[in-house]
Amino acid sequence: MSDQKSIMIIAGEASGDLHASSLVLEIRKLIPDARFTGIGGSRMRDAGVDLILNNREIAVTGFSEVFSKVRNILKAFRMVKETMRMARPDLLILLDFPDFNLRAGKTARRMGIPVIYYISPQVWAWRRGRVRTIQKLVEKIMVILPFEAPLYGDKGVFVGNPLLDVVRPSLPAGEAREQFGLRKKSPVVALLPGSRENEIRQLLPIFLKAAHLIREQVPDIQYLLPVAPTVSEEKIQPMIQETGILIRLVRDRVYDAIALSDFAVVASGTATLETAILGVPMLIVYKMSRMSYLMASRLVRVPxxxxxxxxxxERIVPELIQDQLTPDRIMKEVLHVLKDRVRSAEISKKLKQAVSRLGGPGASARAAEVVVQCLEGKG
Structure with a gap:
């Protein structure tokens, strides 16, 4: 490819930032002089993407939560549109974040800019009509879950799951415990309350109350709280200090922290797959505003x-949502596994079997090849 290629890439959430950064690095191996611009987070910036906006400004969950950031979202869209108009990128790559990205994609198509979608919106859960919208919009949609590709016909490409390339501990568990200042034989529970501010508001207070209850039953329990790049430690530190419990915040080496844990309490999302890849038994939880939940319960249909x-x-790890999610229920699920090593081993085995269905390593490299084929007009 002789002329320098310009690629715009939009990832509105923390998980998208992770996958986008891996994709950018793989594309650079094939097109070393490619230029990247877009919306993302610290990982995309570190991979060499010229960010026009940090995705922290627009990340939301639920229906009612959108209203709190509507100004930021409209501003971001204007910035994207203007960047497209001025820079005329050779390709737009969209990662998940459908309400924003589908609009951006339509704008790109009107300008004659080809569009690739990477990581499908959860059309299998709700708004299945988006399948046809995406098919009309994109050259290809690269999906990361095995059951998604058939939904998109010849536009769908299953590239495997990029988490398999990056989710691995950097240290043996014993050494990692030492690095984090943990006692060798006392159990460890990881608390993962999400990557968005509204998730933290909804979930962290419940997690902290549960931590109190668990400590009453297991006095030597130890806690780690991995902090997502989109979350400010300054906002959660006071909440933790009020509890009087030692909960170690982990910003770096998050996978080491999860891997050494005996159990994890995890907000529904990408972190559940990361925890599964590491083979750690978990409880999956979620809670949103009452209005968002009422709307979602009418629209979303998934088991x-x-x-x-x-x-x-199948349900290989337990789930608690909305009113089911109480400190007492969390405590019971955690203790159920901590006190039963046979059950813990069975869960880890089933997690390993499920993870094997995600394909092998190399998803980001395969996705990069699809991108290059599209740029060469072979997609």
Whole structure:
């Protein structure tokens, strides 16, 4: 490819930032002088993407939560539109985040800019009509869950799951415990309350109350709380300090922290797959505003909220949502596994079996090849 290629890439959430950064690095191996611009987070910036906006400004969950950031979202869209108009990228790559990205994609198509979608919106859960919209909009949609590709016909390409390339501990468990200042034989529970501010508001107070109850039953329990790049430690530290419990915040080496844990309490989302890949038994939870839940319960039709349970086709790890999610219920689920090593081993085995359905490593490299084929007009 002789002329320098310009690629715009939009990832509105923390998980999208992770996958986009891996994709950018793989594209650079094939097109070293490619230029990237777009919306994302710290990982995309570190991969060399010229960010026009940090995705922290627009990340939301639920229906009612959108209203709190509507100004930011409209501003972001204007910035995207203007960047497209001025820079005329050779390709637009969209990652998940459908309400924003489908609109951006339509704008790109009107300008004659080809569009690739990477990581499908959850059309299998709700708004299945988006399948046809996406088919008309894109050259290809690269999906990361095995049951998604058939939905899109010849536009769908299953590239495997990019988490398999990056989710691995960097240290043996014993060494990692030492690095985190943990006692060797006392149990460890990881708390993962999400990557968005509204998730933290909904979930962290419940997690902290549960942590109190668990400690009453297991006095030597130890807690780690991995902090997503989109979350400010300054906002959660005071909440933790009020509890009087030692909960170690982990910003770096998050996978080491999860891997050494005996159990994890995890907000539904990408983190459930990451925890599954590491083979750690978990409880999957979620809670949103009352209005968002009432709307979602009428529209969403899935047997499980946890991605790993969907991939497995059965509930291999428990789930608690909305009013089911109480500190007492969390405590019971955690203790149920901590006090039963046989059950813990069975769950880890089933997680490994489910993860095997995600394909092998190399998803980001395969996705990069699809991108290059599209740029060369062979897609």
């Amino acid at each position: 499980h909220i946890g991605l790993i349970n969907m991939v497995a086709g």
